[in-house]
Amino acid sequence: MTDILIAHASDLHLTLDTLRIRARDLLNKRALSYLSWQRRRLIHRTDMLRRVMADITAHKVDMLAVTGDLTNLGLPDECAQAARWLSELPMPVTVVPGNHDALVSSDWHQSIGRWAPWMGPLPFPFVRRVGPVALIGINSAHPTPCFQASGDIGAHQAARLADALEETGRQGLCRVVMIHHPPLARLTPRRKSLRDADRFAACIARHGAELVLHGHTHVSTIATLPAPDGPVPVVGVASASARSPDPARAASWNLVHISPAANGGYRTEITRRIMLPDGRATATPPIIFTPAASSPVHSGISTPR
Template sequence: MRPRHDGRQKAGKEVSLSTITIAHISDPHLPSEMAPPRLTERLNKRMFSYLSWTRRRRFIHRPEVLARVMEDIVTSQVDMIALTGDLTNMGLPGECRQARRWLEQMPAPCTVIPGNHDTLVHDDWQATVGLWQPWMGPLPFPFVRRIGNVALIGVSTAVPTPWFRATGRIGVHQSRRLRTILHGAGQQGLCRIVMIHHPPVPGLAVTRKALTDTRNFSECIAREGAEMILHGHIHLSTLSSLPGPAGGVPVIGIASASARSDDPLRTAGWNRITVSPRGNGYEIGVTRRFFPADGTAGTTRETIFDPSPPSRCFSGISTP
């Protein structure tokens, strides 16, 4: 039995370790044999998502694959799990309750932000995504959770959209708050890791699935900076960057944690991120663990992100 971790247990608590290890996972789309939506839930995007699940996606997002990823994280003894959205497939209250039970069994404290599948339609916050608030920081978004000298900053891009679209939006109010948070955390000398569901780099997602106001986000990063940005959504392991005041800020994406695939960049995996104080900043190491459909496991070479400007411009993570 895995230990139960209420997300409130270590929120804001200092950790004595000089190096913090974070497991970045995303888009588990918790596999389950879902019941069809009730009649009152059918005349919206949830029915389309249900049909997509029954016809195709349930063969891709597999419980045994997700279990493998989580067991691998257990053996790594991480200090925090950063989960960048899409815990569910339709955002139904029953799915959100199932996701809460899954979060309670996490092998380490976990920080969560919602994804577009978690907010397909307007619904009661307390009966759906609000059930995960113990694994978030103080709301409204963006929230901040401290673990040692790391500030995890949770941004929400999850907004209901029309049929056949999966776009995200930050909005003006979140952008203003994000700028303030980044500035304050920077003044405190914290390692600022931003969690966002939709990739904030133009071109990573097709138009109908992209972040619609990337400029709002990129302007915050360009002005205030961050040490790293984590995202999911596109079910692909990627490495890119955004301009920051001291050089390129690494933007790290990870494939779905439950995806069965032969493509090493699309198969299930997780990013092992280590944050170590170095001089006036932080040295951040990233290694990706991945699990192809043939039952093997792979590990990329570690990439080290140097905190000292202007050498923050970085080399890419090697692919297998």
């Protein structure tokens, strides 16, 4: 087996500054998000995202996994801008949508559907192969009322997820699940949570996985979910465009190194790469998960309690 390197980034929030926002675009929930952007534009910076992408490119990864929120308002022009951005990247990319990408009901082909070249066969969850790795993409992002940013996977998608995990597991693949909302209730307030996190957790507990990647919280975290062959790491990452002096919130990406384990299965090594606002780049010590391990070998990423 060839080792596989995956870069995990999330919550890019590509700038609105180059787009024309019309008044009619804001006659819905987008108005609140647009007002919020006037504050967040000072945090989500194009220069920080460029540094993240330059660092990812330098590591020559086999795949970039983006767990949602490429946009701010989910406008068709934003989705088109994000598609152009994706098309110019020098590495393969897999994308799942975030809540900002599905802020209000929109025509699929004019919005998130523009990113179909960077997804697998739909409907969700899709499966994309990278050597012995199966990227399984979940859609947890659906329009919600004002002041809500929650998500869900639903019963039908959960049933298909169970089938995908079972089939890729039978094939002996390393199963990496991508989802925008964190699938543990304690990681975010209720109004921003995955409403059916218990359904997701039950699916993992029954069918297993090797890794879950998520975004949404804008904080780098690591936790676990129980599964038949041992705990499954659940890894979140800060926004890839955030300017912050706090290392847990500063623009970051996760380098995921997947290799064969000595006793069978897969060894997963996770290193967080952090872009500090003073121009320095730093990295956490790697966290290593092996099959049936009860805990990571080393914890260098902030772990929620």
